[in-house]
Amino acid sequence: MTTLMADPMLAEAWTLSGSVALRPEPFGALAYHFGNRKLTFLKKQQLVDAVNALGDSKTVADALTRAGIPEAQWPAYVKALRGLATSDMILERKPS
Amino acid sequence: MTLLDVRTPVARPTTGPLVNQFEFGLDAPICLTWELTYACNLACAHCLSSSGKRDPRELTTEQCEAVIDELQRMQVFYVNIGGGEPTIRPDFWHLLQYAVDHNVGVKFSTNGVRLNPERAAFLASTDYVDVQISLDGATAEVNDYVRGPGSYDTAITALQNLQDAGFKDAKISVVVTRQNVTQLDEFKALADQYGATLRLTRLRPSGRGADVWDELHPLPEQQRVLYDWLMANGDNVLTGDSFFHLAAFGESLPGLNLCGAGRVVCLIDPIGDVYACPFAIHDNFLAGNLLADGGFKQVWQTSELFQELRSPQTSGACTSCEFFDSCRGGCMAAKFFTGLPLDGPDPECVQGYGESALAGERTIPAASQDHSRTTPGRNQPVMLTLTRREDLEAPPVSACAENPLAGFRL
Numbered sequence: 001m002t003t004l005m006a007d008p009m010l011a012e013a014w015t016l017s018g019s020v021a022l023r024p025e026p027f028g029a030l031a032y033h034f035g036n037r038k039l040t041f042l043k044k045q046q047l048v049d050a051v052n053a054l055g056d057s058k059t060v061a062d063a064l065t066r067a068g069i070p071e072a073q074w075p076a077y078v079k080a081l082r083g084l085a086t087s088d089m090i091l092e093r094k095p096s
Numbered sequence: 097m098t099l100l101d102v103r104t105p106v107a108r109p110t111t112g113p114l115v116n117q118f119e120f121g122l123d124a125p126i127c128l129t130w131e132l133t134y135a136c137n138l139a140c141a142h143c144l145s146s147s148g149k150r151d152p153r154e155l156t157t158e159q160c161e162a163v164i165d166e167l168q169r170m171q172v173f174y175v176n177i178g179g180g181e182p183t184i185r186p187d188f189w190h191l192l193q194y195a196v197d198h199n200v201g202v203k204f205s206t207n208g209v210r211l212n213p214e215r216a217a218f219l220a221s222t223d224y225v226d227v228q229i230s231l232d233g234a235t236a237e238v239n240d241y242v243r244g245p246g247s248y249d250t251a252i253t254a255l256q257n258l259q260d261a262g263f264k265d266a267k268i269s270v271v272v273t274r275q276n277v278t279q280l281d282e283f284k285a286l287a288d289q290y291g292a293t294l295r296l297t298r299l300r301p302s303g304r305g306a307d308v309w310d311e312l313h314p315l316p317e318q319q320r321v322l323y324d325w326l327m328a329n330g331d332n333v334l335t336g337d338s339f340f341h342l343a344a345f346g347e348s349l350p351g352l353n354l355c356g357a358g359r360v361v362c363l364i365d366p367i368g369d370v371y372a373c374p375f376a377i378h379d380n381f382l383a384g385n386l387l388a389d390g391g392f393k394q395v396w397q398t399s400e401l402f403q404e405l406r407s408p409q410t411s412g413a414c415t416s417c418e419f420f421d422s423c424r425g426g427c428m429a430a431k432f433f434t435g436l437p438l439d440g441p442d443p444e445c446v447q448g449y450g451e452s453a454l455a456g457e458r459t460i461p462a463a464s465q466d467h468s469r470t471t472p473g474r475n476q477p478v479m480l481t482l483t484r485r486e487d488l489e490a491p492p493v494s495a496c497a498e499n500p501l502a503g504f505r506l
Contacts, residue, residue: 021199023124023171026108027117030126032173034201034224039126039173041114 007078010064013095014081015055020089022048031089038087047080054090118360121406124170125396126360127336129374132160132188133180133366134467137209139476140232141242142271142312145365145377146303147180148469153367157187159387163364164195166392174201174224178374180366180467183210189218196224205230205269207247208254216254216261228267228295229254234282238275242312244475255290266292267334271299272322273312280325284333295334296326298341300375301433301443304468306460308479309434319446320345341426341442344419355428358383358405362396370395372405375429379464412439419447426450435460 016022019035028042031051042048049067057063060081064074084090108120135150136143155163167175175195182188183206195202201224208229211219219225229251233239236248258266268287270276276283280296287294301309314322323342326335326349335349337356343349357373364370364386365377372381383399386392396402414425426442434443435458441449469476493503 021171021173023173025117025122026120027110027114030122034173034199037174037201037226043114 007075009078009081010061010074011059013058013093014060014063014085014090015093016051017089017091022051024048031084033087033089036088038089040084040087040089042080047077050077050081051084051090055093058095115354118354118356119406119408121359121402123397124172124393125362127176127356128167128172128362128364129176129178130163130364131178131180131366131374132182132191133185135184136179136181136207137184137475138181138207138244138247139469139473140244140247140304141308141477141479142232142273142299142303142305143468144300144303144305144375145178145180146463146466146468148467150180151366151467155366155368155387157190159368160187160191161194163368163386163392164191164198164200166386167195167200168198170393170396172200174203176374177202177204179205181207181209183215189215192222192225196222201225203228203267206254207243208251211254211257213257213261216257216263219258220261220263226265226267227258227263228269229258229292230269230271231283231286232271232273233276234279234286238279240477241275241479242273242308242477244477246475255292259290264291266290267295268292269295269297272296272314273299274314274318275312277314277318277322280322280329284329293332293334295336296322297336297338298427298430300427300429302375302429303377303463304466306433306463311479313444316444316446316448316451319444323349323446341423341430341444342446343422344417344446348422354424355426357381357428358402362402364392370399372401373429375427376432377465378432378461380432380461381429410439412437413449414439414441417441417447417449432461434458 017033020031020033023030028044029048031040031042042051046067046069050063050069053063053066057066064077069077081090109116131145133150133154134145134147136147139148182204192202203226205228219227231239231251232242233248239248255266268283270283284294299305299313319342323345326339330349339349357376361373362370363374368386370383370386371377372383383401384395386395389395411420411425414420426445428438430443431438434454436443436453441453443450443454
């Protein structure tokens with residue numbers, strides 16, 4: 001365990017909300033929440049890959065690894081995921 | 097056809113702000129407007145699409161369903177439906193349901209004519225449907241002046257029906273004019289009263305709007321009033337990024353602050369013609385037809401016009417203005433329909449460059465289509481106000497008045 005694991009979110013299990021659709025775009029993806037009508041942009045393909053991997057990964061850290069994101073960049077991605085969480089794009093789920 | 101100067105192709109940036117990505121266009125629009133019909137029960141003086149009569153070539157129900165299927169495949173998450181008056185299409189409610197069932201959310205604009213209690217109850221039972229009631233005055237007097245007699249009452253009745261049915265968060269959609277810009281607080285109060293959200297948009301000189309723009313568009317000092325009001329109240333008010341030309345007053349308003357035409361915005365008209373934006377229904381901004389040119393996706397992704405709009409554009413005189421990064425030259429449609437060059441200032445440029453441009457030589461382009469009814473209907477607005485001549489203090493003196501003091505004034 002490195003000090004980067006300090007963010008508790010990395011050990012949590014999350015998933016893309018069932019009300020959200022992702023649309024691939026040249027820069028990454030566009031996320032639309034049919035419930036709260038919020039539109040968000042995922043500005044990097046790796047973030048899209050990580051978000052897509054969330055549901056099948058035990059933890060957020062697993063999803064980031066599967067998306068091929070180097071550990072040094074995890075804090076930035078966790079910040080982006082937290083942003084998505086505030087608009088209910090991704091939801092915390094019970095660990096599987 | 098060349099809209100702007102020829103430019104050298106530039107590759108899409110891979111980093112930097114998102115707005116730069118938008119300039120190069122997206123795989124599918126974010127904000128798609130679909131005018132379902134040109135038929136309308138009203139004849140608003142400033143109608144963007146010169147609506148009135150139905151176009152006999154209007155897409156059939158099956159063709160509309162095919163459009164929705166394609167939007168679903170392209171993942172266009174929602175569509176703004178308008179007209180004309182969309183609800184007077186007999187298959188409107190069917191198409192609404194069809195869209196929602198196919199993961200295409202619907203926001204539709206209406207004058208309220210068909211929103212009786214039963215329809216309001218149906219709407220309250222749906223998810224993914226937003227309703228915008230058009231209202232261009234907070235009082236009947238101001239509204240009916242441009243939208244026609246009785247239209248205020250129709251809109252208010254519709255809002256009442258929606259509220260009674262438990263429909264949450266309807267939108268009151270207001271085109272800001274010289275006459276109603278003083279009523280912004282009253283509009284907000286009206287929205288609060290009906291549990292609605294206020295939406296303000298800019299008057300464009302498009303369609304019949306070209307005929308009345310000189311009389312209706314807010315005066316320069318009113319633009320400032322509007323900007324200040326939006327800065328103070330903007331968080332609770334929608335604008336559809338309509339007022340980005342005001343950003344040159346200083347602080348940017350929330351939103352894109354970029355002309356989205358052909359990049360993130362476009363319009364499908366009732367016969368399937370695809371235009372760069374809802375305010376640009378003119379042959380110069382026609383990208384193609386979704387029946388004739390292989391479907392909407394084909395037109396959106398490959399039309400020559402849209403490719404051109406997505407390449408970096410020259411902005412002529414505006415480039416040297418210190419506020420260029422705020423407003424980026426303003427609204428393309430507003431320039432075009434007032435006969436101003438597309439690479440110059442917006443006619444309502446808040447730094448005053450628009451006024452001098454308007455004072456210069458210009459030719460207002462002829463409309464390329466008009467669906468207005470040929471004979472006036474009973475709902476047609478009459479934009480005349482009866483007044484007295486201010487210099488007259490008494491009835492005129494007749495030629496045969498014999499009184500020696502006739503016509504005498506102190």
